[in-house]
Amino acid sequence: MNFNKEQINEIINKLKETYPDAKCSLDFSTPFELVVAVMLSAQCTDERVNKTTPALFQKYKTPQDFANCNITELEELIHPCGFYKNKAKNIKACAQKVVNNFSGIVPQTMEELLTLPGVGRKSANVVLLEVFNIAEGIAVDTHVKRLSGRIGLSKENTPEKIEKDLVKIFPKENLKDINHVFIWHGRNICSARNPKCEQCPINNLCKMNK
Secondary structure, eight states, X not given: OOOOHHHHHHHHHHHHHHOTTOOOOSOOSSHHHHHHHHHHTTXXXXXXXXXXXXXHHHHOOSHHHHHTSOHHHHHHHHGGXXXXXXXXXXXXXXXXXXXXXXTTOOOOSHHHHXXXXXXXXXXXXXHHHHHHOOOOSOOOOHHHHHHHHHHTSOOOOXXXXXXXXXXXXXXXXGHHHHHHHHHHHXXXXXXXXXXXXXXXXXXXXXXXXX
């Protein structure tokens, strides 16, 4: 399905009207806390992550703290988020790289963020947007992937290719909004099972309803 400029604007505007308060759902107070929270959110709900991070961030307050942490203690703290051994290994390695290569400061370019262990394009896009207000691309999570296919915005299956399609379609000034409203729409209406199509503000533009 090919969308014209008017239809793309309609998708953006209707979703923004539906979710005026859409924002990042992860709780954090420092750039590195967000890096950690995004890592923990892989195959885990943001709600679960937000229940886990208060104790974690109370114990480890800086990248240096994470870099020097006892890996077993870290594993125990993040256990509820699943895949805790791999996530703990990545978090500690990431902290060490931030300390050793970036003077303890989270870098603010896509290229540099991608050098951090455990940080892929999706995570880097989230960090750039939420910490530095840089909307370089679109963080393609399960919600964005599902919506893109259902609406007919992309036929691709990999996050990188879906992101390329979406960046071509949506104006750069709207990337920040798309990052937020797509995720909220996926959670609230366009769910994986039993999507509420009758409540969808853009069902007239959706490939599923053609």
